[in-house]
Amino acid sequence: MNVALWIAQGLIAAAFLLGGLAKAIQPREKLAGNMPWVQDFSNGQVKAIGTVEALAAIGLILPAVTGILPVLTPLAAAGLVITMIAAAVVHARRGEYPGIAVNVVLLVLAAFVAWGRFGPYAF
Numbered sequence: 151m152n153v154a155l156w157i158a159q160g161l162i163a164a165a166f167l168l169g170g171l172a173k174a175i176q177p178r179e180k181l182a183g184n185m186p187w188v189q190d191f192s193n194g195q196v197k198a199i200g201t202v203e204a205l206a207a208i209g210l211i212l213p214a215v216t217g218i219l220p221v222l223t224p225l226a227a228a229g230l231v232i233t234m235i236a237a238a239v240v241h242a243r244r245g246e247y248p249g250i251a252v253n254v255v256l257l258v259l260a261a262f263v264a265w266g267r268f269g270p271y272a273f
Contacts, residue, residue, distance in 0.1 A: 155266045158259045159210045159223070165256060166230065167207035173200025187240050187249070199233075206230050210263065214273055224267035230260040 173181060178193045188196050209226030213219050234257035241249035267273070 151266065151271050155263055155271055158263050159214070159227075162227075162230065162256060162259045162263065163207040163210040165207075166203040166210075170200045170203030170205075170207060173197065174204060175200070187244055187246065190240070190244070202229075203233065206233070214267075217273070220267075220273035223273070224264045227260045227264035227267065231257055231264060234260065 173185075173188075174197050178188050178191075178196050181188045181196065191199070206226045206229050209222050209229075211223075213222040213226075234253045238250045238253040238257070241247070241253065
């Protein structure tokens, strides 16, 4: 189970680090081609969302690897669950239903990590 949790942590960390950095670094206008939802948010909001996602990705891996405050790993996963719920709501309001499927997959993986690392497979 520990291996499965590490695989899930790695997958969602990679997804959120790449996506978060893209949102934090690129201008909103450039993101709008692949992420049309950014049109509903200000430039600062999109950058904040990206920064939160990138920090959560780091929080999924770094505390567990270093052994420094490993409780941050399941907290980061729980935060990503909340983020994916909010993202699904945004996609539903915009009628972007394929985006919800991606949100659900990431939500399930993050919930699995939060459950496992808070519970029976904590560090």
